[in-house]
Amino acid sequence: MKGFRFLLALVLLAAGSAVAQDWPKKPVRVIVANSAGSLSDLMARLVFAEVAKNLGQGFVIENKPGAGGSIAGAEVAKAAADGYTVMYASDGQLTINPFIYSKLGYDPLRDFAPVSLVCKITQALYVNSGVGAKTLDDFVRMARATPGKLTYGSGGNGHATHLAMELFLWKANLQLVHVPYKGTGPAVQAAASGEVGAIAISTSLAKPFVDQGKLIPLASIGAPSPEVMPGVPPMNRSFPGSEMVSWQAVLLPAKAPPEIVRALHDAIAKAVTAKEVGERLKDGGTHPMASSPAELAELIRTDHARNGELAKRMNLKVD
Numbered sequence: 001m002k003g004f005r006f007l008l009a010l011v012l013l014a015a016g017s018a019v020a021q022d023w024p025k026k027p028v029r030v031i032v033a034n035s036a037g038s039l040s041d042l043m044a045r046l047v048f049a050e051v052a053k054n055l056g057q058g059f060v061i062e063n064k065p066g067a068g069g070s071i072a073g074a075e076v077a078k079a080a081a082d083g084y085t086v087m088y089a090s091d092g093q094l095t096i097n098p099f100i101y102s103k104l105g106y107d108p109l110r111d112f113a114p115v116s117l118v119c120k121i122t123q124a125l126y127v128n129s130g131v132g133a134k135t136l137d138d139f140v141r142m143a144r145a146t147p148g149k150l151t152y153g154s155g156g157n158g159h160a161t162h163l164a165m166e167l168f169l170w171k172a173n174l175q176l177v178h179v180p181y182k183g184t185g186p187a188v189q190a191a192a193s194g195e196v197g198a199i200a201i202s203t204s205l206a207k208p209f210v211d212q213g214k215l216i217p218l219a220s221i222g223a224p225s226p227e228v229m230p231g232v233p234p235m236n237r238s239f240p241g242s243e244m245v246s247w248q249a250v251l252l253p254a255k256a257p258p259e260i261v262r263a264l265h266d267a268i269a270k271a272v273t274a275k276e277v278g279e280r281l282k283d284g285g286t287h288p289m290a291s292s293p294a295e296l297a298e299l300i301r302t303d304h305a306r307n308g309e310l311a312k313r314m315n316l317k318v319d
Contacts, residue, residue, distance in 0.1 A: 023083050023260050027058035030086045031076050033069030033093055039284060043248055044088040046280055047118055050271035067101060068158065069093035074105030081255035091247050092160045095303035099311035100158040108300060112251040113261050116268045117291035119281050121246040122203045123221040124229060128194045129214055136218040136238055140172060147175040153196035155184040158316055163307060164200040164221060164244040166314055168235065171242035191215060204285025249296055261293060
């Protein structure tokens with residue numbers, strides 16, 4: 001009996017190796033939840049162009065925007081688990097959407113096989129230069145002196161920029177008025193023009209307005225400071241637990257063969273650490289980093305639990 005089990009194990013191991021060696025035999029679809037030209041789209045195209053070189057097969061980007069990424073998530077969750085449908089995901093799809101959409105179409109903790117983290121988004125809290133705050137302490141004093149008077153913008157109700165700001169306000173015990181916009185572009189424009197007083201957003205979107213003197217960074221949010229934002233203190237230093245770090249990652253349908261998960265992971269890790277790719281990821285306001293599938297799974301679980309608590313406190317629902 002022991003000999004039979006050993007032989008069976010060898011057969012299964014050989015079969016798994018054959019799957020990994022044969023994959024990919026044809027082009028692979030990469031589903032991106034955002035529209036063409038978005039940060040996620042640009043990052044996915046950059047990374048998977050390198051992955052295609054590493055694996056010798058085409059990886060075709062398909063943009064599936066809508067419902068905060070839920071449309072893309074549902075499509076990948078229902079796809080065949082053969083390695084030919086890949087999801088390029090943001091944290092919002094997996095750790096925010098479950099709490100704000102009543103009809104999601106997928107379970108982020110059960111319907112996907114985590115492959116690898118790709119990058120974390122370098123963000124910061126910014127204020128319009130006309131607000132008069134030069135430091136985080138200045139801003140907190142002003143907000144406490146005039147509760148419910150200062151405003152902040154976001155990319156929309158339930159958007160990561162909305163929850164990031166609400167987490168900070170919760171931990172700092174502040175009251176600001178939320179003004180939602182249809183996307184991060186209009187939101188950062190509103191902050192730069194003084195239509196709203198503050199915003200928590202990626203450094204890549206804010207940089208042109210910082211260079212023009214219209215926005216002032218007060219605190220980094222998950223940035224590898226001081227490398228990315230010299231002289232700007234991390235928000236966690238003043239308010240522990242206040243940092244909501246956005247990230248992007250790659251996942252497969254839940255029952256994808258482990259050998260394919262491993263092969264794709266290795267190709268992504270190699271792509272992310274390639275010098276040219278890493279430099280361009282940093283130029284896009286992201287901090288490139290790969291992870292093991294287990295590390296990504298733990299990150300999803302941790303952020304899922306935190307965001308669930310935050311959404312409950314905010315009584316937040318989009319539909």
